[in-house]
Amino acid sequence: MKFSSFLIKYAEIAIKGGNRKYFENALVTQIRNTLKYVEGEFRVIRENGRIYVNALSDYDFEEVTKALKTIFGIYAFCPVLRIEDHGFEDLEEQTARYMEEMYPEKEPLTFKVEARRARKDFPVDSQTMNREVGAYLLDRFSWLSVDVHDPDVLLRIEIRDENINIYSREIKGQGGMPLGTAGKGMLLLSGGIDSPAAGYLMSKRGLFLDAVYFHAPPYTSERAKQKVVDLARIISRYAGTIRLHVINFTDIQMAIYEMCPHEELTIIMRRYMMRIAEHIARENDCGCLITGESLGQVASQTTDSLSCTNEVCTLPVFRPFIAFDKLEIISIAERIGTYETSILPYEDCCTIFVAKHPVTHPRSEKIKESEEKLKDKEEALIKEALENDEVLSISWHD
Amino acid sequence: MMEIYLDNAATTKTDPEVMDLVTRVMTEDYGNAASLHKKGVDAERYAVKARQQIADTLKCAPKNIYFTSGGTESNNWAILSTAEAYVRSGKHLITTLVEHASVKNVMEALKNRGFEITYLPVDENGCVSVQSVREAVRPDTILVSVMAVNNEIGAREPVEEIGEMLHSKFPQVLFHVDAIQSYGKYRIYPERSHIDYMSVSAHKIHGPKGAGFLYVSDRVKLKPYIYGGGQQKGMRSGTENIPGEAGLGLASEIAYRHLDENNERLYQLKSRLREGLMALEGAFLNGQADGSSAPHILSCSFEGMRSEVLLHALEDRGIYVSSGSACSSSHPSQINTLSGMGLSKARQEGTIRFSFSKYTKEEEIEETLVALRDLLPLLRRFKRK
Numbered sequence: 001m002k003f004s005s006f007l008i009k010y011a012e013i014a015i016k017g018g019n020r021k022y023f024e025n026a027l028v029t030q031i032r033n034t035l036k037y038v039e040g041e042f043r044v045i046r047e048n049g050r051i052y053v054n055a056l057s058d059y060d061f062e063e064v065t066k067a068l069k070t071i072f073g074i075y076a077f078c079p080v081l082r083i084e085d086h087g088f089e090d091l092e093e094q095t096a097r098y099m100e101e102m103y104p105e106k107e108p109l110t111f112k113v114e115a116r117r118a119r120k121d122f123p124v125d126s127q128t129m130n131r132e133v134g135a136y137l138l139d140r141f142s143w144l145s146v147d148v149h150d151p152d153v154l155l156r157i158e159i160r161d162e163n164i165n166i167y168s169r170e171i172k173g174q175g176g177m178p179l180g181t182a183g184k185g186m187l188l189l190s191g192g193i194d195s196p197a198a199g200y201l202m203s204k205r206g207l208f209l210d211a212v213y214f215h216a217p218p219y220t221s222e223r224a225k226q227k228v229v230d231l232a233r234i235i236s237r238y239a240g241t242i243r244l245h246v247i248n249f250t251d252i253q254m255a256i257y258e259m260c261p262h263e264e265l266t267i268i269m270r271r272y273m274m275r276i277a278e279h280i281a282r283e284n285d286c287g288c289l290i291t292g293e294s295l296g297q298v299a300s301q302t303t304d305s306l307s308c309t310n311e312v313c314t315l316p317v318f319r320p321f322i323a324f325d326k327l328e329i330i331s332i333a334e335r336i337g338t339y340e341t342s343i344l345p346y347e348d349c350c351t352i353f354v355a356k357h358p359v360t361h362p363r364s365e366k367i368k369e370s371e372e373k374l375k376d377k378e379e380a381l382i383k384e385a386l387e388n389d390e391v392l393s394i395s396w397h398d
Numbered sequence: 399m400m401e402i403y404l405d406n407a408a409t410t411k412t413d414p415e416v417m418d419l420v421t422r423v424m425t426e427d428y429g430n431a432a433s434l435h436k437k438g439v440d441a442e443r444y445a446v447k448a449r450q451q452i453a454d455t456l457k458c459a460p461k462n463i464y465f466t467s468g469g470t471e472s473n474n475w476a477i478l479s480t481a482e483a484y485v486r487s488g489k490h491l492i493t494t495l496v497e498h499a500s501v502k503n504v505m506e507a508l509k510n511r512g513f514e515i516t517y518l519p520v521d522e523n524g525c526v527s528v529q530s531v532r533e534a535v536r537p538d539t540i541l542v543s544v545m546a547v548n549n550e551i552g553a554r555e556p557v558e559e560i561g562e563m564l565h566s567k568f569p570q571v572l573f574h575v576d577a578i579q580s581y582g583k584y585r586i587y588p589e590r591s592h593i594d595y596m597s598v599s600a601h602k603i604h605g606p607k608g609a610g611f612l613y614v615s616d617r618v619k620l621k622p623y624i625y626g627g628g629q630q631k632g633m634r635s636g637t638e639n640i641p642g643e644a645g646l647g648l649a650s651e652i653a654y655r656h657l658d659e660n661n662e663r664l665y666q667l668k669s670r671l672r673e674g675l676m677a678l679e680g681a682f683l684n685g686q687a688d689g690s691s692a693p694h695i696l697s698c699s700f701e702g703m704r705s706e707v708l709l710h711a712l713e714d715r716g717i718y719v720s721s722g723s724a725c726s727s728s729h730p731s732q733i734n735t736l737s738g739m740g741l742s743k744a745r746q747e748g749t750i751r752f753s754f755s756k757y758t759k760e761e762e763i764e765e766t767l768v769a770l771r772d773l774l775p776l777l778r779r780f781k782r783k
Binding site: 217218219220221222254257258262350351352353354355356 | 704706707708709710711712713714777779780781782783
């Protein structure tokens with residue numbers, strides 16, 4: 001069956017009152033941007049408070065479905081059969097044909113017809129249509145039975161000005177909020193499992209993403225960096241173009257190693273990463289930082305450690321996985337397609353810079369005291385790291 | 399920045415003469431060697447010539463040469479074909495603990511199909527003894543597979559002696575030699591040394607990637623493992639890779655044209671690097687010196703270093719080397735040459751392989767030594783606590 005249109009359903013946008021238009025526009029823009037890379041010609045329109053994607057040419061159904069499934073803000077979408085108005089009898093016939101093609105298995109199904117007559121000069125009113133079309137289908141197909149409360153198939157018929165829409169199937173979308181409606185966030189991205197998935201989750205709430213990766217050659221390899229680039233590209237499929245800032249962290253890492261207590265290495269490194277991330281975030285209009293941290297997962301993710309790394313920045317730090325188990329995070333990573341890349345062996349922190357017994361309950365005063373030894377070098381080190389910031393623009397479609 | 403490529407055991411830079419030939423085949427003589435028309439005949443000529451060029455280096459007949467996609471395919475084919483064709487004679491194969499993965503993992507796959515594999519140990523220089531091979535042979539042994547030159551440390555295995563011993567004591571046992579690191583460095587004549595299969599790869603001798611050959615002796619019952627249009631006497635189907643074959647043929651000829659001068663130069667480079675390394679603190683050479691080990695591979699362990707870190711630090715200066723394998727376990731397929739030689743885990747983790755080619759210059763060796771002298775003390779300040 002050829003569907004000439006898709007009805008786009010959005011849940012949360014509908015309750016945004018005065019801002020509704022803003023959210024809808026963002027969603028329309030996003031759908032247009034995504035479909036630009038799909039074969040075929042499409043028009044995305046807003047009509048009677050709904051968004052439709054109309055196909056103006058042949059297209060690949062699977063490809064369009066796949067594309068729509070990546071767009072945040074779409075709660076679900078329905079492939080719509082559009083027919084011309086050739087009278088009520090023809091409508092009944094076309095509806096029967098629709099049911100036959102949509103449910104070719106002829107397995108027992110319950111259904112309910114829900115007609116809507118937007119164009120009032122159509123000779124049959126909604127109530128009558130529900131009844132008549134229902135009876136007609138029951139008559140034609142022995143595998144159908146009626147259930148008005150909880151039907152397997154909710155068959156919708158809409159009589160509109162230009163044509164008639166018939167649809168029943170609803171395909172689940174990403175949900176969430178359209179990209180950009182929540183501004184932009186700075187993701188602290190590593191080659192691990194958690195941070196890419198955390199970026200995806202926050203982007204789902206409407207954030208564009210920038211990302212920062214801390215590279216430490218020769219202790220981390222080009223391949224580790226490439227892995228992060230690959231991960232950013234996978235997330236960009238959902239989150240749109242990502243600007244990835246690659247910061248050379250080697251000198252800072254070595255300075256910490258030489259000047260600070262070994263068991264505090266990781267925590268102090270994290271503090272410097274947060275400081276640098278916040279700096280780049282502010283320069284790039286990001287309103288928040290995003291990390292993949294999960295409470296208690298490793299030594300630097302205890303409440304004390306998080307509080308210790310948190311205090312060096314003023315922007316809010318979003319940690320969508322804070323209450324997630326590792327397996328739950330993995331299942332999200334698998335679903336969005338980052339997991340396979342994340343588990344490649346290239347490490348992004350050399351074990352030389354990981355203490356065998358790191359502190360798990362750092363005290364802020366003690367850490368600050370340790371950092372004192374770096375104070376006279378600190379400014380120059382951070383300045384140099386920021387100046388050598390390598391920025392890559394990463395898009396799924398490149 | 400100057401580029402110093404010391405990873406020639408991984409792959410080599412293509413010889414410009416070879417590149418010209420490959421380009422000509424691709425642009426002008428692009429026909430399918432199986433076509434009846436002139437284009438096909440022209441293309442076929444390159445294959446005939448390449449087979450002859452290779453046969454000349456081995457002193458064998460061209461009909462004993464089968465083109466493949468490279469070393470891995472050649473190794474796979476020799477072992478799998480033997481297992482299939484000789485299964486009635488027995489299900490026992492012998493190899494060493496230091497073979498390349500393209501031998502070891504085939505052996506492991508056969509093990510899962512009910513074959514028995516004996517892995518022979520090596521001495522502290524990475525060499526297997528003829529004696530141990532002799533003792534391992536059983537009435538149901540069908541194949542012995544030993545590499546000619548080890549890819550990790552350059553150890554030269556006694557393949558000629560093993561061939562001789564098998565021929566005189568166990569003539570029914572077939573003998574496969576992985577010559578991927580030795581071809582173009584040593585003259586090994588399979589007939590004279592009673593070798594039944596010999597694997598070679600083009601890209602290790604300045605030829606193109608995706609090309610190689612398997613020498614197969616007359617007495618071998620060979621089985622195809624790729625079926626199709628019946629190319630290469632039905633033994634290895636698939637449209638012939640004429641550019642690759644032509645490139646491989648010419649690269650083989652060139653490699654043997656100046657073999658002695660080249661080897662002499664390589665040994666000089668190697669001994670210069672050895673000397674320089676021995677003057678460094680905490681550097682330990684792996685494998686034997688000179689003569690008995692390959693001219694183009696030198697393995698060295700650096701105390702208190704992680705080889706990957708040193709590798710990337712050298713890379714930062716435009717120097718490309720390879721790290722020794724890091725992991726080791728008790729599983730035969732996981733044992734690498736270094737652990738097989740009895741090197742401690744720490745030593746293994748700090749191992750770097752330098753490998754040269756005819757393009758390596760003496761000043762590049764000096765430059766590398768300068769870089770190491772700079773980097774080692776710097777990097778050693780940072781170690782895991």
